[in-house]
Amino acid sequence: MGSFLVCYGTGEGQTATVATRIAETLTERGHDVTSENADEIPSDLLVDDFDAVLVGASVHRGAHQPAIREFVRSNRDVLTSKPTAFFQVSLSSATETGRAQAAEYVDMFLEDTDWYPDRIGLFGGALRYSKYGFLKRLMMKQIARRTISEMSEADASGDVEFTDWVEVEAFAADVAAFVEGRLGVTSPAVSESELSE
Ligand SMILES: Cc1cc2nc3c(=O)[nH]c(=O)nc-3n(C[C@H](O)[C@H](O)[C@H](O)COP(=O)(O)O)c2cc1C
Structure with a gap:
């Protein structure tokens, strides 16, 4: 199965919890998952060693964690060569009226880093x-x-x-299915559930 890197930035821990739930969903599908806080990435970690990469960040005062921006900027070429996803945690995503603002935060981040992931997930955060x-x-x-x-x-x-955990798991499953398609593999978890239908 595939190897996934989940790299996230977090202030009070909500994005770390979202990253953990994503990692659990990927692991349940039979993948190898390495999860790293962007502030504590081991110096010998090579992004190129992974089949796919998910990057997550929360919004604080209209911006994402500098360590995440730095991670994406310094690995931009290798990220562009792989299946990737970005997920964002913010209060703006907690309401209908805030959704446009949440999407604007993402657009700014992608333009700023010049990185365009295959999948994007926007999740409500926590107070x-x-x-x-x-x-x-x-x-x-x-x-x-x-x-x-x-x-x-x-x-x-x-x-x-305000995080909708069903949405988080659905996002992780969608990213997994996309990567499995790219790698030409089928998750044993998915084949088992198809067999039992
Ligand atoms: C100091 C601070 C500033 C924030 N600024 C924003 C903001 O500008 N826009 C927004 O949508 N959410 C904002 N939030 C909400 C966070 O995105 C939300 O609390 C999220 O759950 C934080 O995730 P984290 O614990 O992983 O950092 C802010 C939160 C804090 C603590």
Whole structure:
């Protein structure tokens, strides 16, 4: 089966959790998955050693993690030569009205890095008031009020998660199927479920 690299950037851990769920879905389909936080990539890791690469980042103040931008820029040529996917975690994706803004963040990132992945996933993030300091909490309440005004939970001071895990798993399965098609392999998990139908 295929070898996948999942490289992600994260602030309070939501994108790390999304990356873990994606890695689990790929592993269940029989693939080898290596998951790395962009801030801690081992110096001997070679992107070219993988059949496919997924890159994930969250949006903080309208931008993605600098380490992710750097990862994509410095591996752009090798990424362009492989099946790739990008996933983004943001509050904007948590509402209908924020979706255009979420798509704009992605467009800016792709233009900026000049990298155009085969698949793109946009997921709602989380408000982690319990992890924010005083100033960040104040700022996030303002951002939440502006971004997700139609959601009453946004006014709560407790943690709120907007990630749709079914969407995350569907995205991972779609990327896996795309890569399997490119590699000319069939996931044993998929053949078993087809046999039992
Ligand atoms: C300081 C800060 C700034 C943020 N700015 C934005 C923003 O500009 N647009 C947006 O859609 N979401 C914004 N968010 C929401 C995050 O994208 C969301 O909380 C996400 O779950 C963070 O994922 P992470 O924990 O992996 O970093 C911001 C969050 C924080 C903490």
